[in-house]
Amino acid sequence: MTGMDDKEKLTEYGYAPEIFKQFIGDIFGEGYQISVDYGEAGKGKILFSGDLNGIASYAAQINEDSAALRLEFVYDLWKREFDCKDSELMSEIDEWLDDYLDEYPDNSDYETFQSTDTMIECVITLWFEPLFSNAQVKLMPNVEKINTKIKKILKKHEK
Numbered sequence: 001m002t003g004m005d006d007k008e009k010l011t012e013y014g015y016a017p018e019i020f021k022q023f024i025g026d027i028f029g030e031g032y033q034i035s036v037d038y039g040e041a042g043k044g045k046i047l048f049s050g051d052l053n054g055i056a057s058y059a060a061q062i063n064e065d066s067a068a069l070r071l072e073f074v075y076d077l078w079k080r081e082f083d084c085k086d087s088e089l090m091s092e093i094d095e096w097l098d099d100y101l102d103e104y105p106d107n108s109d110y111e112t113f114q115s116t117d118t119m120i121e122c123v124i125t126l127w128f129e130p131l132f133s134n135a136q137v138k139l140m141p142n143v144e145k146i147n148t149k150i151k152k153i154l155k156k157h158e159k
Helices: 006-013 016-028 086-103 140-156
Strands: 038-042 045-052 056-063 067-076 109-116 119-128
Touching: 056 140, 067 140, 086 109, 086 119, 086 140, 119 140
Parallel strands: none
Antiparallel strands: 038 045, 045 056, 056 067, 067 119, 109 119
């Protein structure tokens, strides 16, 4: 934007929301309710975070040489009884995630933990090339698939 006067900058920046919306659609897919609750840009990186269709929260970081997406799923265990220990539920979720993430770059990882007696959290970090260029498909269907599978595991063990 160097060399532009204020009117030219205002005109150019006026397109920023539309460009960012298109960028989010390119990453996650169209037709989803995706919020951007926070964002910042610094030298060589952009950070933004929000909610993905009420399924998971996310934080994305775009660097000059990579991009990362951190997904956080939370499952309420309040007033639910299971036919196994919570640690066994988490192990089964971990096993499935381990297999599922084989399709993602090697440095992608996950952690499943019980944050309280009434919640299981699953945090997944996926690493990509710049601007998510090597993402296999739009990412929202994958978020839905992860959520559906974890819910099935929980339901399967519910008394």
